[in-house]
Amino acid sequence: METTAKYLLVAGARPNFMKIAPIHRAFRARRDGHSSPEVLVVHTGQHYSRNMSDDFFRDLGIPEPDINLEVGSGSHAEQTARVMMAFEPACVEHRPDWVIVVGDVNSTLACALTAKKLGIRVAHVEAGLRSRDMSMPEEINRLCTDAISDLLFTTDTIADENLRKEGVAAEKIHFVGNTMIDTLRQQIGRARQVPLPEGLEPGEYAVLTLHRPANVDCRERLALILGAINAIAERIPVVFPVHPRTAPRLKEIEMHPRIRIVEPMSYVPFLGLVARCRMVLTDSGGIQEETTVLGVPCLTMRPNTERPITCEIGTNVLVGTDPRRIVREADWILGGNARAGSIPEKWDGCAGERIVGVLLNQGAQDACLV
């Protein structure tokens, strides 16, 4: 039997929005006359620009947030602390049974910590990913969020194994698949209909994204990477939607005229761009997963990845930031040697429903104990 419980579903930054959309939709689908889970969407405001936030809500059909915390940018401590200070009164006012957090951004950790200290149960979606790189703020967020979560929803069995090795009880871990891929599967038809930017033909351009602090905060490192991209642009045009973190540092770096710099794109046009390109060069986490499902070759310009399954069975290759290696691997793909990948188990578009199924069942189990 399912009981009525109240959930706060939290999103804060661009990659979160695609992850909450299928969970919200699955909750809505469960509404009937008998049991009606109450779900409030919380937007922390970590990302606030139209093209980093509002466009995603519109594209993905997520309703306007019920609670806006409007924290904005800041140092890690400032941003995390501001989310906590704003989220605490929201929890006290709304008294949820569960707080659901997704991914690994500062908002994820801040809301998990706030809820847990108020005695509210926390569910973490996309738990168990590990890069083993403690210089990444996201790795710290992942470890701390998982350590205090009551339910841990994973995208693959490597994540399950990571959690078990850290001593997480097996009954807390649920391998449900990937909500980001639910959204991809829902939107891909629409995305392929979006006209490509002028002058680009399917299969005849590459896509570049760069926003990791380790790659873009240091001018020298960024110039080295872009040196490699300049060499690749000799062979194929490169579309580069520039993250606001990266934009100010591009001014002093020389770029090949075939690198096309554009504003950050909203979800559907960007998915359409990636789905039809020859290859992606990136330091993103989520794009490694999306390219694997789309069968598009991906070169990840980082020394490690928290998503090793995309390298083990997908189309992703970890190339680091040595410009020679980046150019060599890109040449290999352009020479027609991209490897065919396969799609991880349960990345089938149903993760949101599985998550909601577990949560509703959990509510009932707890009610029986009272």
Ligand code: UD1
């Ligand atoms: C954050 C996440 C990262 C995720 C990325 C996706 C953390 C620690 N990092 O990094 O995991 O991959 O989002 O984008 O949570 N800015 C704007 N408009 C906005 C948001 C940000 O102009 O809507 C600018 C501000 O100058 C801000 C900078 O971008 O200082 C960085 O934003 P921030 O949220 O601090 O981190 P991201 O680098 O976006």
